[in-house]
Amino acid sequence: MFKRKVIAILFIAILALGACKPQATPVAQDTSSPQATSAPQATASPEATSITLTAALTELVGKVDMKNPGQDSFLTAGNDSVLQAQGQIQTGDDGRVRLDLSSGTIIRVAPSSIFTLTSNEGVEGGLATKIKLELGKIFIILNGGSAEVETASGVASVRGSYLSVETIDGGIKLTCLEGDCGWTNPAGNGHFTDGQSIILPFPINGAFVLPEVGRMTLEDFQDWLKFNPEAKKLVDQALSGLGNGNSQNACFKVVGPKAGSELPFQGKVKFEWESQPGATKYTLTFKNAQGNIMSFDTTETSLEKYIEILPKDGQYDWDVTAYGGDGNAICKTEPVTFSKPNSNVAPNHDTSGEDVPACNPMDCQGSCPDPYTCGG
Numbered sequence: 001m002f003k004r005k006v007i008a009i010l011f012i013a014i015l016a017l018g019a020c021k022p023q024a025t026p027v028a029q030d031t032s033s034p035q036a037t038s039a040p041q042a043t044a045s046p047e048a049t050s051i052t053l054t055a056a057l058t059e060l061v062g063k064v065d066m067k068n069p070g071q072d073s074f075l076t077a078g079n080d081s082v083l084q085a086q087g088q089i090q091t092g093d094d095g096r097v098r099l100d101l102s103s104g105t106i107i108r109v110a111p112s113s114i115f116t117l118t119s120n121e122g123v124e125g126g127l128a129t130k131i132k133l134e135l136g137k138i139f140i141i142l143n144g145g146s147a148e149v150e151t152a153s154g155v156a157s158v159r160g161s162y163l164s165v166e167t168i169d170g171g172i173k174l175t176c177l178e179g180d181c182g183w184t185n186p187a188g189n190g191h192f193t194d195g196q197s198i199i200l201p202f203p204i205n206g207a208f209v210l211p212e213v214g215r216m217t218l219e220d221f222q223d224w225l226k227f228n229p230e231a232k233k234l235v236d237q238a239l240s241g242l243g244n245g246n247s248q249n250a251c252f253k254v255v256g257p258k259a260g261s262e263l264p265f266q267g268k269v270k271f272e273w274e275s276q277p278g279a280t281k282y283t284l285t286f287k288n289a290q291g292n293i294m295s296f297d298t299t300e301t302s303l304e305k306y307i308e309i310l311p312k313d314g315q316y317d318w319d320v321t322a323y324g325g326d327g328n329a330i331c332k333t334e335p336v337t338f339s340k341p342n343s344n345v346a347p348n349h350d351t352s353g354e355d356v357p358a359c360n361p362m363d364c365q366g367s368c369p370d371p372y373t374c375g376g
Contacts (some may be wrong), residue, residue, distance in 0.1 A: 002338030052118035053129065055083040055099040055107070063092030064113070083117055090114045091136065095244035096227065103127045104143035108227050110166075112136050118150070137166035139228050142179075153200035154185025154208065162231060164224065170291075171201040177219050177236050183211060191328055196236055204291070212285075213321050215251045240265055251331035252276040254320060255302075262306055263340040271318065272302040279322035286310055287317045287335075 002198055015195065057066070057077050068087040083089060091097065091113045099107040103120060113136020121128050127145035134280035139162070140147050146159040153172040156165050161179025165172060174183060174199045181190045183198055187208040193196055197220060197362070201214040216238070225235045252274040271284055284303050285295045292308070296303060310316060317335040324330050 006351065053085040053088075053117060054100065054102045054300050055117055055278045057081040057083065057089075057097055057099060059098040064095045064097045064109075065092075071150065072288040077105045085117055085119055088114065088116050094101030096170075101129065101147060103129055105145070105147060106130060106143070106230065108139040108141075109244045110139070113138060122138070124260070133165050133167065133172075135167055137164060139164045141230055152202070153202050154183055156200075157184070159183040162224070164220075164235065168199070171199050174198040174200070175216050175224070177216070177221075177224055177231060177238070187262075192347060196329070196331065209293075212332060214332035251333060252279075252320075252322060254318075254333050257336070257338050259336045259338075261338040263338050265341040268304045269300055269307050270304045271320075273320045273333060275301050276322035277331055278324050280325045281323045283323070284319045285319055285321070288312060289315055298346040306317050307340060310340065311342065313340060 001031075052374070057064070058079055060077060060079055063210075064077045066081055066083055066087060066089050067074045068075040068084045074088070074090055075156055077089070078096070087094075088098070089097065089109055091111050093111050095111050097109050099109065099117075101107065101117075101120075109115065114134045115136070115138055116132040116134070120128040129145065129147040130150070131147065132150040138149070140149070140158055141162055142158055142160055146157065147163070149156040149158075149165045151165065151167070151172045156163065156172070156174050158176075159180045159182075161181050162177035163179075163181050164175045164177070167355040168214075174181065174192075176192050176215075178194050180191065180193060181196075181198075183189060183200060185200060185208045187210050190198075190211070192213065195216050197214050197216045199214075201209050201211070203209075205375075221235050221238055224231050255274060257263060257269065257271065265371065270316055273282070276282075281297060281299055282297050283297050284305075285293060287293050288310070290312075292312075295303065315337055316339070317337050319333045319335045321332040322330045355365065
């Protein structure tokens with residue numbers, strides 16, 4: 001009897017302990033454990049992603065120096081050197097180098113150049129590489145993504161293309177061997193493409209101006225070939241087109257006044273040029289030795305202007321830029337030079353020697369108002 005009581009008491013105790021045992025609860029995940037870090041995490045958007053940017057130096061010729069972040073001065077670079085983000089390359093008069101970026105893009109640096117490898121960021125569709133050119137010339141062969149080159153005249157951009165950027169007297173010259181190239185500065189922005197070139201002038205008194213647009217010259221193509229063996233096929237194709245008079249590469253020419261003409265001090269002068277296939281508008285531009293620029297638009301292939309709108313004496317360059325229906329420049333003629341006397345002091349007679357009434361096209365109430373200046 002006693003034994004049965006003990007067994008019963010023990011059985012009741014076991015049941016009581018089971019009833020008092022706490023229920024199992026989910027264990028809070030230890031975020032510091034390796035298992036926690038392997039769980040799916042929210043990822044940042046591509047725009048917020050920063051990718052390490054480096055560049056391996058190869059094919060060094062002549063004097064090539066580099067300076068990585070944290071270094072106080074430039075050091076001689078070698079074929080085993082690696083340039084870090086915010087690092088700089090400086091070439092001597094005989095120096096050149098190829099840089100293979102971690103993104104796959106190739107940059108070739110010409111002599112007498114200095115530039116900074118700024119950053120690399122993830123964007124929709126690939127990587128955006130940023131570069132700053134202070135002096136000289138670089139060639140970019142883009143392997144996916146895009147690249148921007150900051151200069152004193154604005155920003156050059158390239159997407160899936162071949163682009164060169166060069167500092168020249170008065171501005172920055174860009175050539176687009178192939179693909180989608182662009183430019184932007186406070187005056188505006190635009191695109192240019194296969195075989196076209198752009199000159200972005202330096203700001204004058206802090207004011208930016210729109211670029212001059214034209215076609216790549218034979219020297220431009222030869223320069224690409226000299227520094228970039230990868231571009232040989234494209235250069236050969238472009239030069240073949242030029243040799244055959246291919247309208248895609250050939251730019252129209254001015255008809256007159258011819259180079260070296262001496263224009264009168266007053267009266268109308270007809271400026272005339274050939275038509276350009278695909279052009280819907282032409283811009284006639286005058287530029288004197290002091291860098292003063294005056295432009296006029298027309299849909300025709302000629303324009304008559306009173307020469308008095310250019311009052312200063314001396315030499316002037318004139319050229320014409322053709323624009324397509326999309327508003328982008330197709331190409332620009334080579335500049336042609338003429339000279340003229342000062343319209344404000346020249347004697348007041350016609351070609352027969354007879355005196356004629358004074359003519360001031362800038363006077364909209366006078367006898368010979370200029371239609372463009374006076375609005376009609």
